[in-house]
Amino acid sequence: AQSVTQLGSHVSVSEGALVLLRCNYSSSVPPYLFWYVQYPNQGLQLLLKYTTGATLVKGINGFEAEFKKSETSFHLTKPSAHMSDAAEYFCAVSDREAGTALIFGKGTTLSVSS
Amino acid sequence: NAGVTQTPKFQVLKTGQSMTLQCAQDMNHEYMSWYRQDPGMGLRLIHYSVGAGITDQGEVPNGYNVSRSTTEDFPLRLLSAAPSQTSVYFCASSYTNRGRNEQFFGPGTRLTVL
Numbered sequence: 001a002q003s004v005t006q007l008g009s010h011v012s013v014s015e016g017a018l019v020l021l022r023c024n025y026s027s028s029v030p031p032y033l034f035w036y037v038q039y040p041n042q043g044l045q046l047l048l049k050y051t052t053g054a055t056l057v058k059g060i061n062g063f064e065a066e067f068k069k070s071e072t073s074f075h076l077t078k079p080s081a082h083m084s085d086a087a088e089y090f091c092a093v094s095d096r097e098a099g100t101a102l103i104f105g106k107g108t109t110l111s112v113s114s
Numbered sequence: 115n116a117g118v119t120q121t122p123k124f125q126v127l128k129t130g131q132s133m134t135l136q137c138a139q140d141m142n143h144e145y146m147s148w149y150r151q152d153p154g155m156g157l158r159l160i161h162y163s164v165g166a167g168i169t170d171q172g173e174v175p176n177g178y179n180v181s182r183s184t185t186e187d188f189p190l191r192l193l194s195a196a197p198s199q200t201s202v203y204f205c206a207s208s209y210t211n212r213g214r215n216e217q218f219f220g221p222g223t224r225l226t227v228l
Contacts, residue, residue: 009154034216043118043204043219044157090156101147101172102217104156 002027002093006105014113019063019078021108023091026072033074034092034102035065044090050074061085086112115140118220120205126226127195135190135223137205145208146188147217150174150201157204163188195227 007022025031032051036044048059055067061084065076074091088109092102121136139146147162159172163182177199179191188207192199203223208215 036219043221044206045219046216049216101159101162102157104149104158106154106156 002031002103004091004093004103004105006089006091006108008108009106010109010111012111012113013081015083016080019076019081019085019110021076021089021091021110023065023074023076023105024072025074025091025093027093032094033065033067034094035059035063035074035076036090036092036104038088038090038107040087047076047089081110081112083112083114086110117141118205118207118218120203120220120223122223123221124224126228127192128228129196131195133192133195135192135203135205135225137188137190137220138186139188139205139207139218140186141207141209141218142185143207143218144185144210145215145217146182147172147206148178148180148188148190149204149206150199151204151222152201160190160203192225197227199225200227201225 003026005024034049035047037047038044047063048057050057050067058064063078065074088107090107091105094102118139144165148160149157151157158174160178161180163169166182166185169180205220206217208217
């Protein structure tokens with residue numbers, strides 16, 4: 001069975017600081033990996049996804065993530081945090097062979113202070 | 115395109131009442147799904163559909179029914195509401211059931227069961 005673990009339910013950074021949100025997955029088959037963002041009282045929006053090819057994936061709003069198979073990780077980073085990045089972030093995995101639904105981590109709330 | 119729409123946005127029910135949460139998409143997506151979001155739990159899959167007339171259970175299906183008579187609509191029915199069903203419900207759709215495809219989420223329905 002697939003699973004996702006997001007380390008840290010709450011991350012706080014200062015504006016301009018590096019953002020690092022951690023995600024580790026468990027999957028018996030090569031996975032598809034996703035990061036979604038949820039702003040307050042809104043639905044989820046795709047930030048980026050890894051399906052195949054280049055392991056460093058660039059997404060919207062300056063975010064990127066690197067797929068590391070040896071570490072079973074897909075950490076999300078942004079070089080310089082902005083106040084507008086404050087939101088909840090979800091890592092998710094799906095089974096590329098069975099095409100099953102997304103399995104989500106429990107989420108990480110990012111706070112950005114000025 | 116309106117994308118994925120959900121109605122109502124808010125709903126308060128009494129224990130034992132029934133209701134239907136509506137979900138519609140205008141992107142001609144084959145795959146639709148329902149998730150519930152609870153604090154600290156991430157999103158958990160309730161039911162999903164890979165096409166009109168085909169539905170299946172997800173991780174937490176008890177107390178919910180679904181049907182898919184058209185490609186566009188995927189309503190979620192609560193047969194006899196319980197306080198444990200107090201949650202935020204999200205509908206999502208994607209082009210196919212293949213895991214690589216991005217899922218598009220609706221804005222959510224916030225349900226309170228008293």
